[in-house]
Every structure is written in structure tokens, then in C-alpha cells.
Amino acid sequence: MGSCAVDGGCPSDYVAVAISSVSMILLLTRFLLPFLIHKVPHVKGSGFWLPAIQVLASFNLLVSIVVSLKVLKFERRHWWQSCYVWGAWIEGPLGFGLLVSCRIAQAYQLYYIFVKRRLPPIRTFVFLPLILLPWIAAATLIHTRRPLNFRCHMKTLWIIPVVCLHALYVLPLVGYTAAIRHIEFRFHEVKDLWWGILVAAASVAIWVAACILNEIHEDIAWLQVISRFVLLTMTSVFVLIFFSISSSQPLLSQISLRKREPQENVTMGRALGIPDSGLLLERGPNPLVDPNDPLDKLLENKRFRQSFMAFADSCLAGENVHFYEEVHELGKIPLDDSIKRIYMTRYIIQKYIVAGAPMEVNISHRTRQEILCTTDLTHPNLFEDAVHELLQLMTMNLAKDYWSSTFFMKFKEEISMRQDGQELEHLTGQNFSPRPSSVEISDDPFRPEHSLKKPSFDSHDP
Structure with a gap:
């Protein structure tokens, strides 16, 4: 165990990598299923790109842990395998920071739309980099001061600020969620946001323990192996649960994936329970159609x-x-x-x-x-x-x-x-x-079912 604890490649490491692979497959399935199976129309804008960015951030976070902690046995021969590339940039701003920032952006949108009753004044592609600025500053500082050793471990003096930065990103999420808690959402967005906060807080707490054990006690082989396994496994569970909470999905994806919603309710009108009848009364004589009318x-x-x-x-x-x-x-x-x-x-x-x-x-x-x-x-x-x-x-x-x-x-x-x-x-x-x-007068003259041949609207007619 002593050799694989340093170089990676222990049996528990391969189990953790397998769990991570399964979680990414399930996450991709969760993201693509509404568009491939339920034929949910592709929506441009933040409704589609925020979940897509979350998928990318989840992948970055998992791969960065595998590479930076040497979960698998390999030699660092190229610059892109550097601890500072994976441990400082990919895992930080482009991993956990980007993942939580997407959820903060969603809570920010819900706050402006349902509390302020207007579209957010800052576009998502501007708001997201602003949220990531603390992570970018921290990664730049670490890359400049170079506190990591050959095993990508840092000293206790650096661990505490990094852990605090993880916890700090949960606070805006709590603030926006508390501000919209009184709104009676149709799709239970507040409940899902609270679950996301709970999952993020629990994950950060476990990461704190695993990171401290992994970073400080380098001389204990079995502790290194266990802390690596817990860290990667917990991250795999975190990214899957965090994404699966419905507020990370486009609104139409929520409708099609909810078991309590009928599958035919794929339109917003039906999902909101809007009556299907229009200005035309369902019962009554046939109204005449005059081409001269407006x-x-x-x-x-x-x-x-x-x-x-x-x-x-x-x-x-x-x-x-x-x-x-x-x-x-x-x-x-x-x-x-x-x-x-x-x-x-x-x-x-x-x-x-x-x-x-x-x-x-x-x-x-x-x-x-x-x-x-x-x-x-x-x-x-x-x-x-x-x-x-x-x-x-x-x-x-x-x-x-x-x-x-x-x-x-x-x-x-x-x-x-x-x-x-x-x-x-x-x-x-x-x-x-x-x-x-x-034929009674009260019968619906516009019911489509009758035994005679019904004219069809062929979309290919000129």
C-alpha cells in the first residue's frame, strides 16, 4: 500500500474512478434525456447553457481531483499535467467555482423575475465571470506563490483560506434563496434550491476533513488512500445530486422529467393548468367565417x-x-x-x-x-x-x-x-x-371525431 499511496493506482482508487465514470454517464443522461427522448425543444440562452456549463464544470472537477491527487498511476512529463494547472485552475475556477456559480446565477434570475418582476439587468454571460472573480484571483495567487509540493499538497497556512473560499460561495446561494422563499413557485424551485444548499454544505464539510487529512498527514499511507477515495467518491455523488435537482434543468426539462406531471403536458400552458378553451365557446352553433372580418x-x-x-x-x-x-x-x-x-x-x-x-x-x-x-x-x-x-x-x-x-x-x-x-x-x-x-343544439359542432372522413391539414399542401 505504501507505493500506491504515493504513486496512485490502489484498488480503492480504481473503484473511486469507476464511481466517478458512472456518475458522469448518469449526469449526461440526465441532461440529454429531455431533448432526445421527450423531444423538448432546444431553448437558447441561459436556460440551456447554464446546465451545459454545469456538466462541463462537473467533468472538470472530477478529472482535476484524479490528476492532481494522482489517483491513477502516471508520470508527469508535460506542462499541462502540472499541479497548478489542475489543482489551482481546473479544480478551482473551472470546477467547483464554476459549478456553484451557475447555481448562484439561477437563484439570481429567479429573484429578479419573481420578486422584482423583471428580467435580470445583468446578462448571464456577464454575471457568471463576475461571480468567478474571487476564484480567479485565488488561482492566480497560488500559481504565483507556488505553495504546492510534488504531490500537489499545500501547507496548512494555505488550506484554511482555500476551504473558506469553498464555504464562501454557499453564502450568496443562501441569500438569494432566502429572498425568494415566500414565492409560491409552480415547480418547487425554492425547495430544490434549499436541497442544493444542503448538498453543497455537506459536501464542503466532508471535503474539509478529507483535504486536511490528505494534505497534512502525508506520512500515513492508509490515511492517504482512504482520504483520496472519500474525496473522489463524495465529489462524484455531489455533482450528480447537485445537477439532478430540477432548478438546474431548463424549465421544459423539469416538466418532462417530473413523474407527477403527465407526459403530454409538454407545453407551458398545460403545465400551468390553463384551461384549453379559448374565446370560442366549446358548445354552441357553428360561427360563420366571413373573409371580410378582421x-x-x-x-x-x-x-x-x-x-x-x-x-x-x-x-x-x-x-x-x-x-x-x-x-x-x-x-x-x-x-x-x-x-x-x-x-x-x-x-x-x-x-x-x-x-x-x-x-x-x-x-x-x-x-x-x-x-x-x-x-x-x-x-x-x-x-x-x-x-x-x-x-x-x-x-x-x-x-x-x-x-x-x-x-x-x-x-x-x-x-x-x-x-x-x-x-x-x-x-x-x-x-x-x-x-x-x-343532432342536438348543445352538441359541440367543432369536435374532431366523427365517422365520416375528416379533412386533414396536410402541411405539404401549397
Whole structure:
């Protein structure tokens, strides 16, 4: 044991490396599963990049411990194997510091969005380096003063400040979490943040003991082996649990990974429990569609909106109609339910408004900046100007082509068939006679199920 305690490669070291490998595989699976299996749409911005950076930071932290503590037996022949590269930079600013800083950035965003009710004034790509400045300063000081020996161990005088720096990064996380503890989050973000703080604090406490034993008692072989094993194993468990807590996931990933949420609830509207009915009443006579009516009035007809959306998708301009429908869903949330309105507003901004969004809409720069710089995310007229601009754009372009398209022909044919009373089966499965006199007025004229052949909206039609 004496030889492997110094050079690495003890049986317990290989077990610890195996545990670390399994934890990284599980972590990557946790990160990619929503996008590969549940088909969660890729969201640009901090909602995607913060979890991705956490994966990178977790990998850096694990590999830095393996290399700097010589868990595996190898010779240091190149400059990039230096203790200062792995022990000072990779393990510090690019490992633990970056991992916890990502969680601080998430808590900072939650504080501004749900307490201040506005988007954070400092962008994430600026806020993250600011949080890392103490780590960068500490790594620079260690690299300059060179307190590490050939085994990457430092003296007691240096261990205490380094350990305190680890603990110091838990304090901002506690502060932001305490500031948002009164918010009734839909996806239990506060609970998950407290769990993250508990895991981080427990890990730091164990690291303190393991580091002190590993750094100071270099002459005790069995203590070196055990402390190395505990340090690497605990780090593996820490990075997996820390990432798996849902606030480290994109919001849509949370929805798809929650077992208590049905798998079909992959949209924000359904996840928030917004009623599926719109301005169009579900029961009543078939409303007539007049091409001379304003487009906003026509889009109140849910059946027409679905047909028009299918046509817009076929023209590669569906984001305008989708945006209109999402804003329409937002209008169903009561004004006094500020939390749900903030969730829906933030979702719409990330999906349609920010530059490079998955379905970015074509609105003026002035309108876009007014939305992004708003001081009240719950304002009922926040998207009013954007909707007005897009309605004008759709009226001048899509609407004119829609009236001569096969989509409108199929829509008109379907309405005519339903008005003639030829629908034979209700959505609830009730059977009716094919006679027109047996169709009641209270039956839903827009239910899609009937025994006759239903016109389909083919997205490949011109």
C-alpha cells in the first residue's frame, strides 16, 4: 500500500474512478434525456447553457481531483499535467467555482423575475465571470506563490483560506434563496434550491476533513488512500445530486422529467393548468367565417385558428400564429395570479422575443426592447404592440393567400358537413342517429371525431 499511496493506482482508487465514470454517464443522461427522448425543444440562452456549463464544470472537477491527487498511476512529463494547472485552475475556477456559480446565477434570475418582476439587468454571460472573480484571483495567487509540493499538497497556512473560499460561495446561494422563499413557485424551485444548499454544505464539510487529512498527514499511507477515495467518491455523488435537482434543468426539462406531471403536458400552458378553451365557446352553433372580418376576430374561432396555423406552418411562417395563440393563453390567466403570469410571460419571451429564439417573431426593434426591458412582467398589455404588428403582417401576407388555399377549402367543407348534422359521434363517445333531427343544439359542432372522413391539414399542401 505504501507505493500506491504515493504513486496512485490502489484498488480503492480504481473503484473511486469507476464511481466517478458512472456518475458522469448518469449526469449526461440526465441532461440529454429531455431533448432526445421527450423531444423538448432546444431553448437558447441561459436556460440551456447554464446546465451545459454545469456538466462541463462537473467533468472538470472530477478529472482535476484524479490528476492532481494522482489517483491513477502516471508520470508527469508535460506542462499541462502540472499541479497548478489542475489543482489551482481546473479544480478551482473551472470546477467547483464554476459549478456553484451557475447555481448562484439561477437563484439570481429567479429573484429578479419573481420578486422584482423583471428580467435580470445583468446578462448571464456577464454575471457568471463576475461571480468567478474571487476564484480567479485565488488561482492566480497560488500559481504565483507556488505553495504546492510534488504531490500537489499545500501547507496548512494555505488550506484554511482555500476551504473558506469553498464555504464562501454557499453564502450568496443562501441569500438569494432566502429572498425568494415566500414565492409560491409552480415547480418547487425554492425547495430544490434549499436541497442544493444542503448538498453543497455537506459536501464542503466532508471535503474539509478529507483535504486536511490528505494534505497534512502525508506520512500515513492508509490515511492517504482512504482520504483520496472519500474525496473522489463524495465529489462524484455531489455533482450528480447537485445537477439532478430540477432548478438546474431548463424549465421544459423539469416538466418532462417530473413523474407527477403527465407526459403530454409538454407545453407551458398545460403545465400551468390553463384551461384549453379559448374565446370560442366549446358548445354552441357553428360561427360563420366571413373573409371580410378582421383577422383578430377570425382567430377567436378556435377551429379557424387551427386551420390558419396549419397553413402558416406550411408557408414556414407559423411562428406568428403560434405567438398569437400563446399570448391568447396568457390572457386566460387571472391578473391576480401573478406567479402563473410570470411563468407564461417568461416562456413566451424565451421562445419568441429574445434574439435567436427558437421561433423568433418579426417585430420592430422598439417593440422588442420594450418587452425585454419591462419593469412588470405581469402587465396585461405587455405583448399588445407585438400582437398588433404581427396581425398587420399576417393580414397583408398570409391571410390573402389563405382564402385561396386548400386549407380554407377543407375548413369550409368541414364546417358545412357539421352544419348539415352529419357528425355521428361525439367526443365523449356517445352515438347518434345519422338523421339531422337527432343532432342536438348543445352538441359541440367543432369536435374532431366523427365517422365520416375528416379533412386533414396536410402541411405539404401549397
